[in-house]
Amino acid sequence: MTQTDEVRGDSGPEVAALVASRVLDVPDFPKPGIVFKDLMPLFADGTVFRQVIDGIVAHHGTGSFDVVAGVEARGFVVAAAIAYATGKGVVPVRKAGKLPRKTYSASYALEYGEATLEVHEDAFVAGERVLVVDDVLATGGTAGAALDLVERAGGTVSGFTVLMELGFLDGRKRLAPRTVHALLTV
Ligand code: AMP
DSSP: OOHHHHOBOTTOHHHHHHHHTTOEEEETOSSTTOEEEEOHHHHHOHHHHHHHHHHHHHHHTTTSOSEEEEETTHHHHHHHHHHHHHTOEEEEEEETTOOSSOEEEEEEEETTEEEEEEEETTSSOTTOEEEEEEEEESSSHHHHHHHHHHHHTTOEEEEEEEEEEOGGGOHHHHHTTSOEEEEEEO
């Protein structure tokens, strides 16, 4: 069995293997029992980062969404690159208290705690199609909160893209019928 046979993802085994080759498992971070998937090596490798972004752009094309929403903080890195590559704008979905103007706010449970996300009330033009981006999909709580915020702010979520999905936590089911594109599923 080759390395590419062992990994799976929605853009095929080669891209999945590429992502897998640049993820570090950090046990017991940020608390005991959690294996943190650290994607900093992927971001730091210019060749791999570009291949990964190209894989995401190839999947979605440029016609299926109008703007990219990135979830703080690692989602910003991916969202900005997709936005630049496709000529779209980028909207930050931020942690509580960071945005300067009027916001919508959504609280949710994380794999390792609780959090609140916010988006500016005027972040989207009514009906704008929004691609929501983050680094890791775990339980889907974060993506679900982002979905809620985008729709309250007048956008329509066209789909979700993540570099990596923890399939055993079933986040994807929670977001159905919206589609999730994960480059690597473990
Ligand atoms: P969840 O809301 O459970 O889907 O968690 C996803 C969010 O928390 C994303 O913003 C991830 O960056 C972060 N996250 C959750 N679990 C992990 C993990 N095991 N490794 C890295 N990031 C994680």
